[in-house]
Amino acid sequence: MDLGRVGIWNRVIAEDEPRSREAAAEVEELGYGAVWIGGSPPVSLAENVLAATERLVVATGILNIWQHEAADVAAQANAANEKFDNRFLLGLGASHARFVQNYAKPLSAMRDFVVGLAAAGHPKDLRVLAALGPKMLELSAQQAGGAHPYLVTPEHTARARGILGDGPLLAPELKAVLTNDVAEGRQIARDHLQIYLSFPNYLNSLRTLGFDEADFADGGSDKLVDGTVAIGDETVIGDRLKQHLDAGADHVCIQVLNDPLPIAEWRSLSGLVQVA
Numbered sequence: 001m002d003l004g005r006v007g008i009w010n011r012v013i014a015e016d017e018p019r020s021r022e023a024a025a026e027v028e029e030l031g032y033g034a035v036w037i038g039g040s041p042p043v044s045l046a047e048n049v050l051a052a053t054e055r056l057v058v059a060t061g062i063l064n065i066w067q068h069e070a071a072d073v074a075a076q077a078n079a080a081n082e083k084f085d086n087r088f089l090l091g092l093g094a095s096h097a098r099f100v101q102n103y104a105k106p107l108s109a110m111r112d113f114v115v116g117l118a119a120a121g122h123p124k125d126l127r128v129l130a131a132l133g134p135k136m137l138e139l140s141a142q143q144a145g146g147a148h149p150y151l152v153t154p155e156h157t158a159r160a161r162g163i164l165g166d167g168p169l170l171a172p173e174l175k176a177v178l179t180n181d182v183a184e185g186r187q188i189a190r191d192h193l194q195i196y197l198s199f200p201n202y203l204n205s206l207r208t209l210g211f212d213e214a215d216f217a218d219g220g221s222d223k224l225v226d227g228t229v230a231i232g233d234e235t236v237i238g239d240r241l242k243q244h245l246d247a248g249a250d251h252v253c254i255q256v257l258n259d260p261l262p263i264a265e266w267r268s269l270s271g272l273v274q275v276a
Contacts, residue, residue: 023266070120089126
């Protein structure tokens with residue numbers, strides 16, 4: 001499974017709508033290697049993008065393990081790969097306590113889920129785990145094909161590569177605002193980050209990366225916004241992409257924040273595929 005070096009991360013592209021299908025086909029034509037479907041998508045949503053394309057790898061970013069049974073997911077994922085030439089990558093995550101009844105011990109829950117996948121015949125190398133901390137990263141190397149960290153910096157990417165070692169896929173998400181107006185870009189980024197600043201796991205991860213309570217207050221400091229979102233023109237976003245790749249990422253999926261379905265921005269950034 002070849003994801004290429006650069007992909008896109010988006011929620012809307014998997015909708016069963018003509019505009020989304022056309023966008024998926026154009027993303028493939030532009031040369032991106034993969035589409036990561038944001039939110040908590042079931043395997044069926046990935047099939048919408050797979051059906052609209054011929055070569056793209058399509059990944060869930062991420063399927064919420066609390067909402068599904070491992071055996072069912074294994075059957076659905078294996079069927080998607082059989083139908084679409086092994087282009088489906090199962091991204092799994094443990095979500096957040098506020099969204100899950102009886103939420104407890106996410107690492108143990110993930111470990112049990114991947115054991116269930118294996119027992120149901122799902123190949124280890126066709127799944128990745130949403131991983132921030134060392135223990136989940138270790139599990140990503142042991143029981144999956146790699147890791148898909150979200151809301152991270154190049155420093156985290158370097159740290160994750162050190163924990164994963166050589167071999168496992170490391171595919172961080174990179175937030176970006178394509179703009180020549182930094183103030184406007186920061187506001188777009190700040191609006192996007194608000195929900196994440198209410199989740200303990202993201203705050204704990206950000207603390208390990210040098211951010212503190214002052215950075216989380218009042219909508220987020222400029223240091224936090226600039227550190228977690230690439231804001232600027234194609235060169236600025238390309239530089240941040242390169243930082244992740246140089247730090248050990250195999251593939252970076254760019255989440256453009258300008259628009260829910262930012263086709264114009266994907267076109268403008270497509271040159272990064274050739275230089276990555």
